[in-house]
Amino acid sequence: MRSLLARWRRPSRxxxxxxxxxxxxxxxxxxxxxxxxxxxxxxxLDRVHQPAAVARITQGPxxxxxxxxxxxxxxxxxxxALGRTLFDQxxxxxxxxxxxxxxxxxxxLIGVGAGPVHFYLSTGRMPLANYHAExxxxxxxFDPRRIRALVAYVRHAGGGPASPTAHPARGxxxxxxxxxxxxxxxxxxxxxxxxxxxxxxxxxxxxxxxxQIAEAVRMGPYLMPRFDxxxxxxxxxxSLARYILWTRHPSNRxxxxxxxxxxxxxxxxxxxxxxxxxxxxxxLIGERTE
Amino acid sequence: MSLVGRSLDRRxxxxxxxxxxxxxxxxxxxxxxxxxxxxxxxxxxxEVALYSFIVLVITGIFLALFYIPSxxxxxxxxxxxxxxxxxxxxxxxxVVHISLEVPAGLLFRQTHHWAADIFNASILLHLTRVxxxxxxxxxxxxxxxxxxxxxxLGILEGFAGYSLVxxxxxxxxxxxxxxxxxxxxxxxxxxxxxxxxxxxxxxxVFFPRLEILHVFLIPALLAVLITLHLGMIMRQHHSQFPGRxxxxxxxxxxxxxxxxxxxxxxxxxxxxxxxxxxxxxxxxxxxWQWGPYHVYLSENGAQPDWYIGWLIGALRLMPNFxxxxxxxxxxxxxxxxxxxxxxxxxxxMYLWPWAQRKLTHDYRPHxxxxxxxxxxxxxxxxxxxxxxxxxxxxxxxxxxVFFRLDISYQDEIxxxxxxxxxxxxxxxxxTLWVCRWLQRxxxxxxxxxxxxxxxxxxxxxxxxxREQQAAGTHAPPAGx
Numbered sequence: 001m002r003s004l005l006a007r008w009r010r011p012s013r014x015x016x017x018x019x020x021x022x023x024x025x026x027x028x029x030x031x032x033x034x035x036x037x038x039x040x041x042x043x044x045l046d047r048v049h050q051p052a053a054v055a056r057i058t059q060g061p062x063x064x065x066x067x068x069x070x071x072x073x074x075x076x077x078x079x080x081a082l083g084r085t086l087f088d089q090x091x092x093x094x095x096x097x098x099x100x101x102x103x104x105x106x107x108x109l110i111g112v113g114a115g116p117v118h119f120y121l122s123t124g125r126m127p128l129a130n131y132h133a134e135x136x137x138x139x140x141x142f143d144p145r146r147i148r149a150l151v152a153y154v155r156h157a158g159g160g161p162a163s164p165t166a167h168p169a170r171g172x173x174x175x176x177x178x179x180x181x182x183x184x185x186x187x188x189x190x191x192x193x194x195x196x197x198x199x200x201x202x203x204x205x206x207x208x209x210x211x212q213i214a215e216a217v218r219m220g221p222y223l224m225p226r227f228d229x230x231x232x233x234x235x236x237x238x239s240l241a242r243y244i245l246w247t248r249h250p251s252n253r254x255x256x257x258x259x260x261x262x263x264x265x266x267x268x269x270x271x272x273x274x275x276x277x278x279x280x281x282x283x284l285i286g287e288r289t290e
Numbered sequence: 291m292s293l294v295g296r297s298l299d300r301r302x303x304x305x306x307x308x309x310x311x312x313x314x315x316x317x318x319x320x321x322x323x324x325x326x327x328x329x330x331x332x333x334x335x336x337e338v339a340l341y342s343f344i345v346l347v348i349t350g351i352f353l354a355l356f357y358i359p360s361x362x363x364x365x366x367x368x369x370x371x372x373x374x375x376x377x378x379x380x381x382x383x384x385v386v387h388i389s390l391e392v393p394a395g396l397l398f399r400q401t402h403h404w405a406a407d408i409f410n411a412s413i414l415l416h417l418t419r420v421x422x423x424x425x426x427x428x429x430x431x432x433x434x435x436x437x438x439x440x441x442x443l444g445i446l447e448g449f450a451g452y453s454l455v456x457x458x459x460x461x462x463x464x465x466x467x468x469x470x471x472x473x474x475x476x477x478x479x480x481x482x483x484x485x486x487x488x489x490x491x492x493x494x495v496f497f498p499r500l501e502i503l504h505v506f507l508i509p510a511l512l513a514v515l516i517t518l519h520l521g522m523i524m525r526q527h528h529s530q531f532p533g534r535x536x537x538x539x540x541x542x543x544x545x546x547x548x549x550x551x552x553x554x555x556x557x558x559x560x561x562x563x564x565x566x567x568x569x570x571x572x573x574x575x576x577x578w579q580w581g582p583y584h585v586y587l588s589e590n591g592a593q594p595d596w597y598i599g600w601l602i603g604a605l606r607l608m609p610n611f612x613x614x615x616x617x618x619x620x621x622x623x624x625x626x627x628x629x630x631x632x633x634x635x636x637x638x639m640y641l642w643p644w645a646q647r648k649l650t651h652d653y654r655p656h657x658x659x660x661x662x663x664x665x666x667x668x669x670x671x672x673x674x675x676x677x678x679x680x681x682x683x684x685x686x687x688x689x690x691v692f693f694r695l696d697i698s699y700q701d702e703i704x705x706x707x708x709x710x711x712x713x714x715x716x717x718x719x720x721t722l723w724v725c726r727w728l729q730r731x732x733x734x735x736x737x738x739x740x741x742x743x744x745x746x747x748x749x750x751x752x753x754x755x756r757e758q759q760a761a762g763t764h765a766p767p768a769g770x
Binding site for chain 2: 034173174175176177178181182185186187188189190191193194195196197198201202243246250251252253254255256257258260261262263264266267269270271273274275277278279281282283284285286
């Protein structure tokens with residue numbers, strides 16, 4: 001035991017200076033790596049207001065085209081009653097007691113249907129603390145039953161189509177990659193890690209469910225364009241969902257994927273792992289004079 | 291001497307004798323074996339680049355066996371599911387094939403890429419060491435310029451290398467290169483057409499041209515310059531830090547044989563080891579994830595490799611400034627960040643030894659280095675200049691800062707447009723203060739030498755010898 005302790009206490013074979021260098025490099029490297037991690041930041045309160053984005057939602061989503069997959073809206077008088085109560089408490093201050101919206105603040109929800117309501121609530125983007133802020137993905141404010149209730153109420157009171165959805169199992173991975181490459185990668189990054197555009201953060205999509213993907217494609221939340229079934233038909237949508245689910249665990253055949261965002265982490269590994277290791281080697285075999 | 295050492299010694303003697311009997315090279319070999327390397331770990335940084343070059347050549351030969359430099363469009367039917375049925379160039383298909391089907395192909399490709407990143411990074415670190423210790427001064431100013439030329443070539447070589455792949459990132463990089471080359475005043479249009487043989491994305495000859503540039507022209511030039519670089523070091527001897535027994539006219543350190551050669555081989559193995567470990571364990575440029583390039587495709591967050599990052603930063607930072615004469619744009623905007631900025635940085639570096647001589651009126655040759663703290667103003671100017679380039683480099687990653695920290699991209703750019711001038715001034719003052727503080731707290735000369743002085747080499751300086759003979763003195767010149 002004592003010898004074990006002694007070994008524990010024995011100074012490392014690395015001399016002090018390289019150890020210090022190593023510690024500094026690791027600390028610096030770790031903090032920069034943290035900068036690159038894909039987690040979205042906390043809700044921001046000072047995002048520049050984008051009137052165009054708010055206004056566009058008032059056009060309402062596309063009606064599902066022929067052959068479109070939808071999710072039936074669960075509804076019952078009790079659910080609608082619960083939905084009305086929740087809506088009046090948490091949503092009506094901006095969207096109005098009769099879903100009519102408020103000019104420059106929130107769009108009308110009349111005719112939008114189930115899709116947008118489910119999308120914004122199940123991704124935690126609504127309710128929004130500050131209507132100037134860009135709605136970003138968070139943990140939902142309501143449990144699934146309350147979300148069902150709100151969806152049922154808005155559709156009951158305002159009308160509109162059922163929620164679109166996608167069935168990844170029916171899609172093709174290669175077609176999904178092609179559709180994503182030509183329609184989505186310009187903003188969402190090719191492995192769906194997100195990024196920035198002028199005026200908005202683009203979310204990474206590793207948490208998106210097939211239904212949320214379909215809803216976003218058909219509705220076009222915030223700055224995102226919307227795509228109807230002539231742009232992306234149901235088979236392409238199924239394939240797209242399949243590719244996006246695949247990006248949760250892409251094929252990292254070369255080893256550790258370092259976040260799949262390209263050369264920035266590669267440069268950090270070059271300096272803080274590769275070159276640093278070699279500098280320490282050089283320090284150990286080169287220094288004989290101090 | 292240990293048993294192993296004695297056996298090595300015997301073998302070395304036999305080797306010399308073998309050579310002497312055949313080509314009469316004993317004198318040269320003995321001279322090389324007795325060549326003395328001054329001891330300091332930072333003198334090994336250049337060797338890291340040298341050994342990375344060797345790794346690059348070896349892995350590159352392997353890759354060249356499988357690469358096809360062709361823009362001929364084919365349909366993918368390989369083993370990777372998400373790419374099935376994609377239209378792609380044969381060039382891209384061949385690299386996907388190397389990555390996913392050729393045995394050990396991905397290991398060699400990734401090692402090649404990591405080695406390229408480390409090659410340029412170690413040159414930069416070596417350059418910084420040479421700059422701060424004054425090792426570039428006469429008579430080594432010529433070698434400094436050769437080194438700078440190698441860095442330029444290394445950057446071009448790396449860019450050509452990852453552009454050959456024709457994946458989404460390389461296409462997006464090439465279109466920026468095309469725009470920058472178009473933006474050069476007067477000659478830009480002709481130059482781009484000469485390089486690409488037509489408007490972007492160019493004619494079919496572009497990839498074969500790029501391949502010859504990457505696998506033959508630049509590597510051959512680099513090999514010649516490396517030989518010159520090392521030859522000049524051998525001729526002029528290494529510079530050394532001041533210390534007991536070390537003067538301007540001797541070299542104190544470890545001889546090539548039996549010590550330094552083995553140490554250097556150890557470093558070679560370490561460089562190859564680290565690069566192959568990275569190549570095997572950490573993914574770099576997963577081109578199958580990026581997909582093939584077509585002119586209508588792009589992706590968010592695309593970035594160049596790190597050694598091109600400073601140019602992306604400069605393009606982002608440059609305000610919208612396009613001087614016009616009579617309706618004609620004389621300097622299109624990409625010119626400033628993509629061509630004028632790197633041109634200026636390299637010009638400053640090339641002229642640095644000359645400017646240092648002019649400003650300090652010190653025209654003597656120098657074989658003794660100075661430590662950064664010994665020349666506070668010099669170190670402060672160098673640090674400020676490098677920090678200026680570093681900030682421009684960091685601006686290339688502002689979109690990631692926006693994404694992660696939610697600092698508005700536009701605000702960041704506005705901030706750094708001022709910061710890029712302000713921070714170097716701060717760095718200048720801080721470096722000056724740190725150098726002076728270190729000088730006060732550390733007596734000079736500071737480097738104690740407790741090793742054995744091994745065969746000090748007298749550096750003959752014909753001019754000085756003649757002068758001394760003429761004057762009849764044998765006093766050693768003043769050190770420092």
